[in-house]
Amino acid sequence: MITAEDLSKTYGAGTSRPRTAVDGISFTAAPGKVTGFLGPNGAGKSTTMRLAMGLDRPTSGTITVNGLPFSQHDAPLRQAGAVLDAGATHPGRTGRQHLRLLASTHGIGRQRVDEVIEMTGLGSVDGRRVKSYSLGMNQRLGIAAALLGDPATLILDEPVNGLDPEGVRWVRQLTRQLAAEGRTVLLSSHLMSEMAQTADHLIVLGRGRILADMPLQDFIDAAGESRVLVRTEDAADLMNSLSAAEVTVTGHDAETFEVTGLDARSIGRRARDIGAVLHELTPLRSSLEDSYLRLTHDAVEHRSGGLESSGTVSLAPDEAPNGPDHEEGR
Numbered sequence: 001m002i003t004a005e006d007l008s009k010t011y012g013a014g015t016s017r018p019r020t021a022v023d024g025i026s027f028t029a030a031p032g033k034v035t036g037f038l039g040p041n042g043a044g045k046s047t048t049m050r051l052a053m054g055l056d057r058p059t060s061g062t063i064t065v066n067g068l069p070f071s072q073h074d075a076p077l078r079q080a081g082a083v084l085d086a087g088a089t090h091p092g093r094t095g096r097q098h099l100r101l102l103a104s105t106h107g108i109g110r111q112r113v114d115e116v117i118e119m120t121g122l123g124s125v126d127g128r129r130v131k132s133y134s135l136g137m138n139q140r141l142g143i144a145a146a147l148l149g150d151p152a153t154l155i156l157d158e159p160v161n162g163l164d165p166e167g168v169r170w171v172r173q174l175t176r177q178l179a180a181e182g183r184t185v186l187l188s189s190h191l192m193s194e195m196a197q198t199a200d201h202l203i204v205l206g207r208g209r210i211l212a213d214m215p216l217q218d219f220i221d222a223a224g225e226s227r228v229l230v231r232t233e234d235a236a237d238l239m240n241s242l243s244a245a246e247v248t249v250t251g252h253d254a255e256t257f258e259v260t261g262l263d264a265r266s267i268g269r270r271a272r273d274i275g276a277v278l279h280e281l282t283p284l285r286s287s288l289e290d291s292y293l294r295l296t297h298d299a300v301e302h303r304s305g306g307l308e309s310s311g312t313v314s315l316a317p318d319e320a321p322n323g324p325d326h327e328e329g330r
């Protein structure tokens with residue numbers, strides 16, 4: 001379990017150019033779930049993860065892992081493992097040497113090193129020097145290191161970065177399995193399709209603040225708009241009869257159009273009323289990407305407001321992640 005309470009981090013505090021990376025956030029990443037951490041570049045995801053792993057100190061507030069600040073645990077590696085910087089290894093060591101060294105400094109036996117090498121598919125390259133590793137091999141080595149202590153909590157910052165499709169699928173299955181075993185998994189990724197298949201819960205950050213904290217499906221339902229695909233012999237008549245202030249009708253071809261703002265049931269009834277012959281009436285589900293982009297787009301367009309659901313979604317104008325003054329990276 002990871003718990004942040006009113007957590008803030010300002011870099012360069014006291015200098016002429018302070019930079020608040022994390023701005024008073026509170027959230028819980030619960031056991032047994034994959035919690036997806038989303039947000040544009042510079043939103044504060046990596047900083048929050050580093051704070052959780054005790055690699056940086058909060059300016060104010062707290063973040064705990066399994067009830068205690070990470071560094072206060074007697075055997076921290078057994079509490080939480082993290083993939084934060086896949087390149088953070090000594091390039092002259094072999095993968096196996098790197099893992100053995102890490103294991104020995106934490107009282108972890110060689111058998112566990114063999115296990116994590118097996119789990120991460122590094123068996124064929126564990127005797128090679130890390131400097132010869134591809135990005136994908138480095139990611140696997142990072143994940144192997146994170147798993148060494150068999151921790152209850154995993155923090156994975158962009159773990160699929162650089163992996164081929166087989167590797168991406170492997171990370172997805174591994175994270176799902178780790179959560180199914182009752183562990184807490186906090187996962188960041190810019191790959192929306194991957195996040196949609198992996199996460200149970202989402203926390204969306206923008207400019208250091210929480211924009212959304214809710215189950216994945218609720219986020220998609222709350223932020224996405226429902227669309228319905230209609231195919232009919234009487235497209236022109238039905239399109240005319242559906243026109244209303246809150247309804248958008250977009251024609252595709254002579255028989256097909258898409259409706260936003262009315263559900264399939266209402267469209268079916270209207271078709272019956274005017275005697276239109278329907279061939280297809282398909283509700284189209286929003287994707288996570290649609291919802292994410294719509295959430296941020298709306299905030300910029302309307303300069304206020306947000307979305308209500310079973311959790312929190314709010315966007316103030318100056319928090320809009322793709323607003324005009326948004327910093328694209330560091």
Ligand SMILES: Nc1ncnc2c1ncn2[C@@H]1O[C@H](COP(=O)(O)OP(=O)(O)OP(=O)(O)O)[C@@H](O)[C@H]1O
Pocket residue numbers: 011012019020021039040041042043044045046047048327329330
């Ligand atoms: N060590 C540092 N010193 C100064 N500023 C920093 C430092 N680390 C991060 N920042 C700043 O804090 C903000 C948040 O950065 P962070 O890396 O946490 O964002 P992120 O959401 O992980 O972004 P990305 O998706 O690009 O990885 C950025 O403006 C960044 O420039």
